[in-house]
Amino acid sequence: MTKVVLVGGTGVLGHALVPRLLDRGHAVTVLAPGPRPAPAGADRVDASLLDIPGDELAGVLAGCDVLVNVATAVPADPAAAGAWELNTRLREEGTPRLVDAARASGVGHLVQMSITMVYPDGGDRLLDESTPLDTDPARAALVEPVRVMEQAVRRASGDGPSWTVLRGARFAGPGTVQDLQRRRLLGGTLPIAGDGSSWLSMVHVRDFAAAVAATVEIRPPGMVLNIADEPVREGEYTERLARAVGAPPPPYDRSLVPELPSQRVSSAAAHRLLGWKPVTGIWGGVG
Template sequence: MHVFAIGASGVLGRHLVPMLLRRGHDVTVMAPDRLDRLPAEVRRIRASLLAPEAERLLAADFKGVDAVVNAATAVPATPTAPDGWARNTALRSAGTGVVTGALQEAEVRRFVQMSITMVYADGGDDQLTEAAPLDHRPARATLVGPVLAMETQVRKLPADEIAWSILRGGRFVGPGTVQEQQRARLRAGDLPIPGDGREWVSMVHARDYADAVVAALERGCAGKTLNVADQPVRVADYYRDLARADDSPRPRHDPNAAAEPSHRVSSEAARQLLGWTPVHGIWPLRDQDR
């Protein structure tokens, strides 16, 4: 199968691209940068979804492609910077429309869209399936709005013509992810547990998420939105165990720190429909790829 992967030159791509090659697929990757990190066998296209001619060019590049993966994101290095999320927002809203338009023009038969579980409303201790409500509070609009726009555009694709699937991934952990920043802050004693830390957090190793992408591509899981996350843990337990893994100081509680929504995500549907099971875990000592 010829797979065209958009934006897979970063953390996900370092796992996904070699995995696809090992399984005998041909791979083309389009990204604006970091293409030099990819294996030599990969065809590289240096371009952005936000370029004026992107849809026309993509439609031509998609000709003869069997499947497309859209993993285009632009998470800012400084999330609190003014307009720091503007490019990521544009990629998820306008960029996704570019991809879906080109898919239909080129008559590509399979499509996997990367999404996130962080868009769910606070679920407390309840397990969150794919039917759980999204968080529509104004304070979360910067995150949730673009993801909702992205997923809505994908769902408009005719599933009988394009076997599309949306994979809502938990927070990525492993090398090159925010987990490395968390570990550094724990070593410095600079990452407190917000409040009582009873909220749930759902994460997934980037390599395990790549496994789910490959399964969705090969199975053609048409018209499905699936959660892809490892076993959820409480925030306090995660911080304490992460600190213990590095022999870092035990993190303190900060009653004034704002807690994020509680997301106890269920990935049972991915297990059933994709045969997916996380094997790399969320803890640094279990990383197999350093």
């Protein structure tokens, strides 16, 4: 039996991941603050990664075989002033604290969730893990905290735990951005930006949870792996989502720039090393 400590496991991903880990015979402890309940069957430590004293954090991690960090703080209103400050702190401050505690506690392996949205605009080119992170100053607020987070994990090499970074694509499924997209399509307020040819890379929460569970067991050391479903053109995606929810066809607005750069992400390495492929798919549960 593997002892797993899951940091930030009370959200949509945690509720998809914990049952999968329990079904495979692992013992799970969730470290998370706030009123949201931990998934059924997991032990709970009610504490924030940013506020728990270092010695207490090390104590929580004592005897931990695999530490999984999926801590995020996605704001209800992403456009509000300062909305992403807590999420940035979790990446820039929380992850280094966690790595230090894992080193002190003798944790065996660290699985760190990251994101593929930090890649630059690749046009039609496939983006694999060798693609450098975006250096556009206009996107620094998103990219730099992720760069700091991943560097903190890499520094664990040597005297710290082995590690795997899973760069997940934008989440699909209930409780994700698709909920807002559905509402906007039904309200007629989600046009297709540009000519719709920009690439989108997404992954269903359940499929990402499957990748995390596989990583807990296989533990490929020192690897960064993209976890994304097959990319889709923005126009095709938005039109299909509109049909699925019974919304009118969305208009094209060539004056708009896509929200994200064109990112046609390849997950070939995860297919090979983890035996992972998406099963639910980005359309699971949208109808």
